[in-house]
Amino acid sequence: MYDIDIKRLGQIAREYRKARNMSIEEVGDAIGKSKATVNRYETGEIVMDILTALELCNVLNIDLNDICKKEVHSIEKDVNINPFKNDLLYLYYISQNGIVLSSLEIEQKKYSNSVLMKNGIIGKTYKQEYVGVLECNYNTAFVCLTNAISNPRFR
Numbered sequence: 274m275y276d277i278d279i280k281r282l283g284q285i286a287r288e289y290r291k292a293r294n295m296s297i298e299e300v301g302d303a304i305g306k307s308k309a310t311v312n313r314y315e316t317g318e319i320v321m322d323i324l325t326a327l328e329l330c331n332v333l334n335i336d337l338n339d340i341c342k343k344e345v346h347s348i349e350k351d352v353n354i355n356p357f358k359n360d361l362l363y364l365y366y367i368s369q370n371g372i373v374l375s376s377l378e379i380e381q382k383k384y385s386n387s388v389l390m391k392n393g394i395i396g397k398t399y400k401q402e403y404v405g406v407l408e409c410n411y412n413t414a415f416v417c418l419t420n421a422i423s424n425p426r427f428r
Contacts, residue, residue, distance in 0.1 A: 290315075
């Protein structure tokens with residue numbers, strides 16, 4: 274069953290937009306609607322057509338069921354879950370120089386999980402550092418890392 278309470282649908286869409294740190298203008302530009310129209314969707318003044326709802330889901334990286342479910346909905350339940358039992362994970366991979374050890378340190382925050390990756394760990398030092406986010410949805414965890422920083426202490 275689907276929830277057709279348009280005020281609630283708009284509130285859920287707003288929660289997802291805010292959880293993704295997107296402005297009304299950014300969402301409007303991405304789906305080809307004005308800021309005022311997106312605001313009216315979120316406040317439940319007007320109802321979006323199915324194609325607009327699908328475009329919105331693509332922009333917010335969510336499933337249509339995420340905004341239409343009849344069950345009690347919690348944005349934090351979907352966005353802020355660390356699916357791993359630990360906040361520190363170790364990764365091993367093989368390179369030209371042998372096995373490389375890396376670690377992922379996960380820190381839970383209100384609407385996201387921040388990640389610090391230390392790559393090329395040898396003892397208490399490491400070669401590179403990456404920062405990013407861990408996003409989870411259903412049975413998938415996605416880690417997006419940026420800002421490769423060489424560690425000057427490692428020689």
